[in-house]
Amino acid sequence: MTGEAVTPDVLLRRSSEGDDAAFAALYARCFGRVFESVRSVLRDRAESEEVAQEVMLEVWQNGAKYDFRRAQVSTWLGVIARRRAIDRVRATQSSRNRDFRIGIRDWYEQVDDVALSVETRLRLDGALRALHDIPVPQRRAIELYYFNEYSRSEVARALNVPLSTSNWRINEGLTRLRALLCADQNEGQEYV
Incomplete structure (x- = not known):
């Protein structure tokens, strides 16, 4: 192990090289901020935990593709978290609209x-x-x-x-x- 500071950037780099312990450390260090970022959009604790887990899974799966020159890992995590939370809001709203339209159609048929x-x-x-x-x-x-x-x-x-x-x-x-x-x-x- 080298003497470099163990930042989220270092942890992601190591994780993308197959170091499971580095990902566990990245998860432990960043999950709370990811969760809070998601929760600020969704407000619902259980749904926020689910979306935060999805964000961390995406990081695990796509960490090797991350371009470290573009931004710090913490910034990247924040962007992913916000995007996922907004996608969830849109999906929920779309589902409600669809349920409403189906309800109207059902009513119309009856x-x-x-x-x-x-x-x-x-x-x-x-x-x-x-x-x-x-x-x-x-x-x-x-x-x-x-x-x-x-x-x-x-x-x-x-x-x-x-x-x-x-x-x-x-x-x-x-x-x-x-x-x-x-x-x-x-x-x-x-x-x-």
Whole structure:
């Protein structure tokens, strides 16, 4: 063993060379800060522990790929922890939104009031018809975002366009849909 200070950088370097004791020392030294960083985003202790464990597992698996010239290991750990915590928040929110939509669909399927069911179905059918009257790039972005539940960045990747273009297509498409449906209500009710 050399006389170098045992910093997280040194421990990660040794760990990436197969030194399990170095990783155990890195874990013991850094887990608390990783946990607190995650907990500041998630607030839930159990979920924060789980995400902090995932962060440390990622460090164990990818430590050899770390570029020590870019930043200190503690900075890298903080970035990973924050990213993982934010990803968990997004996944939880997406799950809640999906559960809500499924709940709405289940409710929609069980509606006993025929008049309400018919009116709702007509509005949905009208909205789908109106969707086909907007330009294809905007329609495709809306379909991916709302029907396929893609994130806005996933829509951009799927359409092979910049994120700003994807956002514009979704927003402009919704504006056009709104205009079609509002004009429809004021005029001949072609869609609804």
